[in-house]
Amino acid sequence: MRAAIRAQRSDSRLPLILDEAARLFREKGYHATSARDIAAAVGMLPGSLYCHFASKEELLVAVYEEGVRRIGEAVKAAIGRKSDPWRRLEAACVAHLDVLLNSSDYAQVVVRVRPSDVPKVAGRLIGLRDGYERLFSDLLAPLRLPPGTDRRYLRLMLLGALNWSQNWFRPGGDPPGRIARQFLDLLRRSLERLPARPA
Amino acid sequence: MRAAIRAQRSDSRLPLILDEAARLFREKGYHATSARDIAAAVGMLPGSLYCHFASKEELLVAVYEEGVRRIGEAVKAAIGRKSDPWRRLEAACVAHLDVLLNSSDYAQVVVRVRPSDVPKVAGRLIGLRDGYERLFSDLLAPLRLPPGTDRRYLRLMLLGALNWSQNWFRPGGDPPGRIARQFLDLLRRSLERLPARPA
Amino acid sequence: MRAAIRAQRSDSRLPLILDEAARLFREKGYHATSARDIAAAVGMLPGSLYCHFASKEELLVAVYEEGVRRIGEAVKAAIGRKSDPWRRLEAACVAHLDVLLNSSDYAQVVVRVRPSDVPKVAGRLIGLRDGYERLFSDLLAPLRLPPGTDRRYLRLMLLGALNWSQNWFRPGGDPPGRIARQFLDLLRRSLERLPARPA
Amino acid sequence: MRAAIRAQRSDSRLPLILDEAARLFREKGYHATSARDIAAAVGMLPGSLYCHFASKEELLVAVYEEGVRRIGEAVKAAIGRKSDPWRRLEAACVAHLDVLLNSSDYAQVVVRVRPSDVPKVAGRLIGLRDGYERLFSDLLAPLRLPPGTDRRYLRLMLLGALNWSQNWFRPGGDPPGRIARQFLDLLRRSLERLPARPA
DNA sequence: TATGAATGAGGGTTCATTCAT
C-alpha cells in the first residue's frame, strides 16, 4: 500500500509532461501550444510545469532530444545485423519514415518544429538534428555508386523527401514503409541500374 | 490580388505591408511575427493594418497567394518555349529553388509557414500550394519513364527534397541552381539511364 | 456637445495613470504595487497601461520625474524673490518638507522608492535626484559660514534629516514647516552664532 | 533569537540562512529578494526554509532583530566607559555609522527595509527600531545644551542624517567615522559654541 | 531537518483586434 502511494508520488510525472508536450507540439506546433495547454493535458497547474523545466523552450529541447533519440533507436533497430548496404539503407528509410509519420510524437516534433522558430534554442535543436543525420551519412558511405555521385546530395535529397512527406502524408493512403521504399527506389534504380519494381 | 493591383496604381501602402509581412513571416515565422512588428516595419500603427486586412490570417493568405504566384511565374518564365521534357523540368526545378532560397520572401513564406500552424486558413493555404504543384504534375506527364514508375512519388520526392532544402541551405555554399540540378540528376540518371554528369 | 465628447477622448488618461501610480507607489512602495492595482485604480485594464508606458519601471521613472519637478517648483516658488541667504534656505527647507510630507504623492515617491530597488532604472532615478539636490547646493553657496565648514556635509545632513523624516512623521504632530525650521535652527544657531529661538 | 542561539550550538544551518537573508535583503531589498534566492544562497530548497521560519516576513523580523541587536552592541561597546557626554555621543555616532555602512548586513537591513513595505510585521519592526533609538535619547539627555533646545529634534536630525547616508555613501570616499564626526560637529559647534575643527 | 513536487494566486507583459475620431 505504502509502496503504491510512494509510486504515485515518486513516479515522476515528468515523462507524462514530455508525452503531452510532444503530442501538442506535433499537433499544433510550438507557438500555438501554450504552457497552459500542456499543463491541462497533464492535469496540473501551469506553474507546476516549472518544477521540471526552466522554460517552455527547455521543454521543447527535451522533447527534441527524446525525438532524435527515438528516431535513432528505431533506425538502428531496423538496420539490425543486415549487411547489404542497400538493404541497410532501405531498412533505415522505412524505419525513419515510420517513426516520423506513424508512431512517435517526439519524432514528429523534430521535423515539424523549425529551429529558427525558437531562436533561443535554435542552435541546440540544429545540433541535435545534425547528430542524427550523421547516422545517414554512415549508411550512405558503403554504397557502391556511379563515379561522380555526390553522397551529400544523395543524403539531403533522401532525407528531405522523407521529412517533407510530413506535409502531405495522410493516414489511409500508402503506408510510410511503402512511401519510403518508393522514394528510395527512384534513386536506387538509377544508381544501381535495376529495372523498376512492379508497383 | 485585385487590391494589390489597385494599390500599385494609387500610392497605397498596401504593397509595402505585404512586403514587410512577407519578410517577417519568412524571417521569424508566422506566430513569432506580431501585427505590431509588421506595422512598425511599415511605419504605421498596429490598428492601421486593419484598414487593409481583416485579420492577420488574411494577411498571411495574401502573402501566400503572392508567393505562389511568384513561384509560378518564375517557373513558367524559366520553362519558356523549351520543348524537351527533361529540359523543361530542369529549368522548372532551378527556377523553383532559386526563387525559394534566394529571391523572394513571398515564395519562402509558402514553404516556411505550415498551413496546419494557422488552422483558420489552413485549407486555403493548402489549396494554393496544390494549385502550384499541379504545374509540376504537368511537367512530369510528358517524361518518358521506365514502366512502373509512379509519377506522383516522383513529384513528391522532387518537390519535397527541393522544399526541404530551405532547412539546410546557407548562402555561400552551392547556389540554388546547382542544388536543383544535383537533385534532378540523381533521379534522372536512373530514369533516363544516363551516365553520371561530371561534378 | 461634440467638444465634450472629444474632450473625454482626447483628454488623455495618462495624467490620471500617473496620479494613481504616484499614490500607490507612495502608499505601498514600488514592488508591493502591481500594474493591476494601478490599472484598477484608474479604471482600465492592466494591458491598457502599456499604451502609455513601456513598462512598470518606465512608469516609475515618469512619476519620479514629475516628483522631482514638483519639489523643485515648490522650492523655487517658496524662495521667490527673497534675497537673504538664510531666509532663502529656510523657505526652501520648509517647502521641501511640506511637499514631501504633505502635499504631493509624486514628491513622496522620490524619497520613498530607493533607486537600488529598481535596478533597471536606478541610474536614471539617481540622476533625477541629483539634479534636484544641486538646487540645494546653490542655496548653500552664498551662506557665510565659519571657516572650515564643509558645505557638502551641510547639504547632506540637512537633506538627509529632512528626507528621513518621512520615516517617523505622523500627521497631527508638528507640521512639516515647523519640523523644517527646527532642523535648520539646530544648524543655524551654531553656524550663525545666534541664540536659540524660543520653542 | 532563542532559535539563533540554539542553532549556534548545534550545527544548524539557521545562522547561515539569516546571514544570506541579511545579505540579500540589504543588496536588493525585501520584495526583490525571493525565498528562492535565499534558499539558493544557502544551498537548500525553498521549501526547506520553512523548517526554520514560518514565513518570509518572520525571517525578516529575525534579521531585523539581529540587526538592531548588533547596532546596539556596537554602540554600547564604543561608548565603553567614556564619561564625557559629547565624547559618548560622538563614539556612538561613529559606531552607528560604521556598522550601518560598513560592517553588518543585518544593521543595513534595519535602515534599508521600510517597515511600511511589509505591513504584516510593520509594527514589530518599528518597535525594534524605536527600542534602539531610545539608546540615543539616553545619550542626548546628559548633554548641556542651550536653553530651548529640543532634544527630540536633535535626535531625529542626527539619526536621520546618519541613516540617510546609506542613500549616498559610496565606499572609497570619506570613511563612515569621518562622516559621522562631520555631522556631529555641524551640530556640536553651534550647541557647544566651539570653533570649527580644521578639516 | 530536508526534500521535491505541487499548489493557487498573481506577477508583468503582449496579443490581435476594435472604433471613435
Place this chain on the structure above:
DNA sequence: GATGAATGAACCCTCATTCAT
C-alpha cells in the same frame, strides 16, 4: 487611410507556501 487609446484574453513565468515522504 490612418490614428491612438482601449479592450479582453492570453501569454510565460514566479511567487510564497504546503506536505507527504
